[in-house]
Amino acid sequence: MAFNSVIRRACKSFLPLAIRTVGSPRTFHRAISTVLSVENHTNLQKFLPFSHFSTAVTGQKPTADENLIRVLETEIECVEEPHDVENIPNEFPFKIEDNPGERTISLNRKFQDETIKIEVDMPNVTEEEEDDDDDNAKESDASSIPLVVSITKGSGQSMEFGITAFSDEITIDSLSIKNPESSDELAYEGPDFNDLDENLQNAFYKYLEIRGIKPSTTNVLFDYMANKDNKEYLLWLKNLKNFVEK
Template identity: 35%
Template sequence: MAFVSATASAFSTLLISVPSAARAGAGAGSCPQPGRAILAPLHAAKGPNSEPVVLESKVKGKKKKGSGAGNLPGALDVEIREAQEYLDSDEQEPVPENFPFEILDEEGMSVVILKRDYKDEKIEVIVSMPNLEGGPEFDDEEGEGNGESAGKDDEEEQDDDESAGDSSISLKVVVSKASDPKLEFTCTAFREEITIDDMLIVEKTDEDGEKFPYEGPEFTELPVNVQKGLFKYLEQRGITLSATNFMHDYMVSKQAQEYIRWMRKLKDFVKE
């Protein structure tokens, strides 16, 4: 299948990984973490000849130069203004025509829910806020400083661009049928690749008494062909690079919106 990024059309291989401690607390509300990578679907187990296909990243790092506000209400006003200016300048791409999910976005929440039906299955994807180092930062349009500071800003911008590809979103994919069990995948979607961090078979258990079900091997310990098949399984249900790249952009905008909303709540609370 062809994987299409937000800025380039290319056939992409995708990476699959599992952290060694991912099993602990892998419930529906937990957030996956990136782990060891193995290549899939053509090279599910990472080997000497397995190299990921890297697509061009369009995400740009944002570096704030400082607000200079001397009081809390003033500092909040500056922060809200800069975030709103960034949001206004960040053109949100329309939902792609082939995007298979319904988007459920509740105001004030830190996640977005994706839902779809596939044959006799129900697919639910919980998408977290983007993992951006230092949280949301927005450009300060006020030009200050001399040539030396401008040079430092250029170096920082270059560093931001180089690290932009590390931005990611976390996904929890739940595939269920009318009868038990369910499959739960925890994934991390980068701009150039998607990793599977863990996979569990979840069955209903008797609540009376403590149970210790066998959870299966680590994902990387599965046979290579099984790993390939499971990644293809997710791909057929809509977990593709084009879909996750769109959701990355969507979640960047949502993070800015929720940041502004949170700052306004704080301003309303502390104002005299």
């Protein structure tokens, strides 16, 4: 029985060739006879491996891959086309460095003898509780942008701020001094910023403001980062589709 099964598989692999040779389905039985006669003159050991593997089967794209590609194509079509050029005001004091494929951007500027660099991450959206009895209740979603501000002197020493930027204010979350010759792991980073004297806190906000780090500046970043998020998502979808198609 096993040998007969092998012969049947072998015949199936030759049938298309035989049909093309005879030129008509009506000569099908004669084609079968022709194929079977090959068995008497062919080395069976060389014949069997060829009949076992079919390029028609192994070359087919899996259905799951095709479905995934179609869904990715649909999602790509639905994504809003990002803007090519963002509206950056002329008075914006920083130069923007934006690398495709990265989730952050960098802002850079010189101020007197200082080099100021800001790393801007993607916006965070947090849900706020609404008070149904309050006519002036806040919206349920509040967006904020995390910033890391580094102000470096010519000596290489820098002051680093962890900041959260909202639409109408910025808050300082952390503050530390970085020395190029010391290990960050051993550095004392100071107390929690909110534990500092209120006058000292206000002085640091003013310190940042005169260097261009204030709500009127960071508000520009909300639209910019929202558009970047859209760009990165669209690029990510296209990269996925290219990978699956290969």
